[in-house]
Amino acid sequence: MMIEDTGGDDELLAIVPSPAASAPGLPAHLQDLTDRARGYVEAASSTNTRRAYAADWKHFSAWCRRSNLAPLPPDPHIVGLYITACASGTAERGMNLNTVSTIERRLAAIGWNCAQRGTPLDRKNRAIATVLAGIRNKHAAPPRQKEALLPEDLIAMLETLDRGTLRGLRNRAMLLIGFAGGLRRSEITGLDLGRDETEDGRGWVEIFDKGMLVTLRGKTGWREVEIGRGSSDATCPVAAVEAWIKFAKLAKGPLFRRVTGRGKDVGPDRLNDQEVARLVKKTALAAGIRGDLPEIERGLKFAGHSLRAGLASSAEVDERYVQKQLGHASAEMTRRYQRRRDRFRVNLTKAAGL
Template sequence: MQSDSEKLSSASATASDRAPIDEGDQGQSETIALPSHVAGSGTLDRLVETARDYARAAASENTLKAYAKDWAQFARWCRLRGTDPLPPSPELIGLYLADLAAGSGPSPALSVSTIDRRLSGLSWNYAQRGFTLDRKNRHIASVLAGIRRKHARPPVQKEAILAEDILAMLATLPYDLRGLRDRAILLLGYAGGLRRSEIVSLDVHKDDTPDSGGWIEIMDGKDGGGALLTLNAKTGWREVEVGRGSKDQTCPVHALTQWLHYAKIDFGPVFVGTSRDGKQALEARLNDKHVARLIKRCVLNAGIRSDLPEKDRLALFSGHSLRAGLASSAEVDERYVQKQLGHASAEMTRRYQRRRDRFRVNLTKAAGL
């Protein structure tokens, strides 16, 4: 008759044999394979590789990197304490979460949102190794609830870029090829309420490149037409309609067509790098960090929020400032803004609205008081 400790040791050994611990391993190669009783063949082997490709596509590259880092940090934490991360132990993970919230030694205490994301990373990693981590287990749920109650803070919101800010930022850009591109990025991102990853993932046509996150279609119409963006976004596929502006200088569709024309882009990524002299478009797709850097640079050059030190101004603005700007500036029914941003709820849209008449709908008076 085995003791509980012997059972645990046996389970750990079995788990280790089945999925050896590698801090950089994401577990997918071991998870997706031919069953042991099935004879291999060229066709089946190719299907295994195809299945692995689809599994990798289930999450973005950045998400997979974050999950791999989460597992490496947890595995190191376990090793330093003489324990094993496999099989999953709710008690051990509860202690790990408490340590993250309290901070130990040189490691600072983490925010509630970061701890929650770390837990999601562990859940994913355990699933890849054939285990299930029950987040509702009392050892995990009660510790996490206590962390939220004691340490939760309202989310830090980035400053919204409003219409007058965009105009000032556009005025700082040169009129070379690079300036045309950056002008199109700012106007399209603002009018479309796009995430920075959505901006740079656009292709000219559907299926131009394997890493495409959507494509564009320039359309004419009785109301002036515009650009229809089909996006494979964070929340799934959605269409974003970007209408033409009142004048060419501030029209996102005009800026987009000008960039594509002078950059001679008719296939592949819409937004690419330029040569050092800014006169020739290259083939490589821009990284989404370019959007954040562009916004911060233009904010400084345009003198926006010049009442603050430069460091504070840089911290206030990011890629999300474009989405918040559209939500705050568009004088239309809230449901249209919600659709444009791709939000599942009006409450999420309201988080992006930095300036709105909060009491325009007065339920107190409507209730007779």
């Protein structure tokens, strides 16, 4: 079976088996299996990953065309020149220098696309590895982490929402469940009301007397997140979700949906995960969080991960429980999310006698 590139320069790249590329006279039942294989290939990675890899492959292919070079079969020397151009700002019009993380992602995308075509790229070749090591040494910068939103910040953000509207109820539930569950933005918008209710769902919720159980499908398999009820209905994530479900009159399907009809109706469509980032940014600015900074800089401080980092930074419990809630494989990864919790808690200067 051949590999077909079904996406053009202006479409998402999809490297999937194609019935049209199969051998002549292929039995109908095998063609059906080919269609199923296409679906499994697409399910192997998230939509965001496929979109990013498609954009990076398009970027690399465009650079090759302008340089009169062929992107395939992959030549380590050409790829080495490409990442050099990215680092020096000559890979595209406008002279935009790419960050080290962007270059590493572009390189991963090139490797993935080449592998899908049966022509793997040797990333350990010194024409790539040595150049990349030099780029890291010269251009690497400390990671820019999003600001962690602590409980007092979240409460101030909730006060900016109108509790008397469907949109306000929905946004309130999204902020609270995102914070209390330590959820990623795609995990928030990927939730359904029940199990196996949609094809694009990433999990579902179950509500009990003591709290809510969120079952999620992640990169490494399924995991469960327990969200207990809050000390009051005003800050309880479970009560917020219950109110949204009740007044939105939801019975099944996506949990968080678009509000239409001038805010009076709830549509069937699932929210895009970018809406979570926009919501966090908008409410953080409206609440005056980090008012000591200029507004433009404040806007860059907050995103969907601010909720996740906020839980890790504020939950005064054993670290292993935070690690489990966030679904991290290592405690070290969890510590990266604990932005402010342990800062200066231990003073080694005084402990040393100074």
